[in-house]
Amino acid sequence: MAKIIVVTSGKGGVGKTTTSASFAAGLALRGHKTVVIDFDVGLRNLDLIMGCERRVVFDFVNVINGEANLKQALIRDKRIENLYILAASQTRDKDALTKEGVGRALDKLSEDFDYIICDSPAGIETGAIMAMYFADEALIVTNPEVSSVRDSDRVLGMLSSKTKRAQEGDEPVKEHLVVTRYAASRVGKGEMLSLDDISDILAIPLLGVVPESETVLNSSNAGQPVVLENEADAGGAYKDMVSRFLGEERPMRYTQAKKGFFDRLMGR
């Protein structure tokens, strides 16, 4: 039985796909057989971030409609063993996803995989609900910024009412906060919400923090999950996050501003 994890946020552009790609890759690097599914029907992008856009023949909607089987649609990652991608359709509309169809596909994947990562589209429409409906756990990707935090709050409300677990009265979806684009130096100056502020407001535990970093754009330019980058900043942050998810203790990094020569001179 696979564990199903949705990566969601409400707001667009906060790092859901980047996080999905790196979290899935990180789990696979740790030896867990993992598939990452793009639920953003009509606006697929996970394939680009994962660098397999030219290998997409069949997609998730083809599988749901019975036009292809999973074996045909699953794309095996060429760099990382145990990692597979299921692309979104580029042409269909979002109503192509139905609870029955998605449920059937996830059941089938569940027999074969340890983890199923569902990369949610932005918004709170059908696509986002489909991505979260069957989830056991959720990563809430949030930027330290008012609109992102409010949207995350909305999504938390949906997780506790619109998911299968909520509707069937099972144990609720386990929620994890992932803060991305964090600039410790601006937090230090009182210009940016701190990690404590955000987890206070949203009232969910922090799984990881990814610093604002040039590496993220460089990696997506190259179609390479940022977790594959060396230990430095964003790559290391995603590795830590995966370790914590697997139950290991890792201190939070990148939460302190780097001290410059002047700061040290002034005893700050």
Next chain:
Amino acid sequence: MGWLDVFRSEKKGSAQTAKERLQVVVAHRRSGSGGNQPAYFPQLQQDLLAVLRKYIEVGDDAVQMDIEREGDLEVLELNITLPESRH
């Protein structure tokens, strides 16, 4: 703390403003999660005081609020203490 801190202004950062604003708008979720008082309480308390003061002079602690939950039912208890009359 460095000696230069003396010259730094004690200006409130914009992050603090962001936090206070968010605490008001995400109130519905925190109130639903049980336990603590809802995050909108402080703001509601201030608003009620402002309305009262249009008509009567009251102190800062004139409005007492509490929330109680019994199953699906939520009861907001509101106590307003009037100042002692002066005649």
